[in-house]
Amino acid sequence: MKGITIVLGLAACIDTALAHYRWTSLVANGTKSADYYYVRQNTNYNSPVTDVTSTDIRCNAGGLSGSSTNVATLTAGSTVGFQLDQSIYHIGPILVYMSKAPSAVGSYDGSGSWFKISQLGPTFSSGAINWPTQVDKYSFTIPKSVPSGQYLLRVEHIGLHQGNQAKGAQFYISCANVNVVGGGSGAPGPTIKLPGGYSATDPGILFNPYYPVPTSYTFPGPAVWSG
Numbered sequence: 001m002k003g004i005t006i007v008l009g010l011a012a013c014i015d016t017a018l019a020h021y022r023w024t025s026l027v028a029n030g031t032k033s034a035d036y037y038y039v040r041q042n043t044n045y046n047s048p049v050t051d052v053t054s055t056d057i058r059c060n061a062g063g064l065s066g067s068s069t070n071v072a073t074l075t076a077g078s079t080v081g082f083q084l085d086q087s088i089y090h091i092g093p094i095l096v097y098m099s100k101a102p103s104a105v106g107s108y109d110g111s112g113s114w115f116k117i118s119q120l121g122p123t124f125s126s127g128a129i130n131w132p133t134q135v136d137k138y139s140f141t142i143p144k145s146v147p148s149g150q151y152l153l154r155v156e157h158i159g160l161h162q163g164n165q166a167k168g169a170q171f172y173i174s175c176a177n178v179n180v181v182g183g184g185s186g187a188p189g190p191t192i193k194l195p196g197g198y199s200a201t202d203p204g205i206l207f208n209p210y211y212p213v214p215t216s217y218t219f220p221g222p223a224v225w226s227g
């Protein structure tokens with residue numbers, strides 16, 4: 001009994017004491033930007049967000065303003081990525097969203113509509129669930145037909161190692177200020193609000209990754225808009 005307590009205590013300790021992975025920079029035109037040059041810097045250092053009803057779920061704690069963050073010019077249809085400061089070491093999916101700023105993105109708080117442009121989840125083979133491993137960068141395409149203009153570009157890793165517990169899922173989020181050029185006349189959707197679009201009991205958030213071994217995974221949020 002004592003041994004179990006010590007092991008659990010250690011596990012909890014490691015989880016808070018270790019430097020967590022953070023999405024610190026944007027990769028555009030094949031070039032990685034400096035940390036927090038285009039990515040809004042959060043104020044909770046490397047702690048995850050755990051409350052999906054908080055405005056922190058938009059762009060992490062401290063991410064509602066990006067007035068001191070630069071704006072990256074991105075071409076619609078191009079490949080873009082977010083780079084982490086260290087590889088992801090928790091199990092869970094990666095999701096990417098965009099939200100159009102009503103005016104300058106630096107002063108946009110993300111209270112508008114969000115649509116999803118990419119997601120990566122587990123694969124299933126011979127009774128096992130296999131999560132993306134050793135990810136230190138996630139790349140995706142800015143949809144070709146997205147209307148030109150300024151957007152928040154949001155990346156999220158959902159740590160599901162404690163996803164079997166209420167509010168156990170951990171959201172590692174960053175948002176970049178971007179200006180899309182060369183876009184089209186697509187109508188991005190379906191959309192959600194953040195907070196609002198996620199519930200703590202969504203099957204992809206309150207999710208037991210261990211036993212019985214899952215045979216499917218339902219991503220939270222809307223379907224991916226392909227553009």
Ligand SMILES: *[C@@H]1O[C@H](CO)[C@@H](O)[C@H](O)[C@H]1NC(C)=O
Pocket residue numbers: 028029072073074075
């Ligand atoms: C990427 O390349 C385009 C086209 O040359 C340029 O307009 C844009 O500023 C570049 N973006 C970044 C973030 O370097």
Ligand SMILES: [Cu+2]
Pocket residue numbers: 015016020090159
């Ligand atoms: Cu952790």
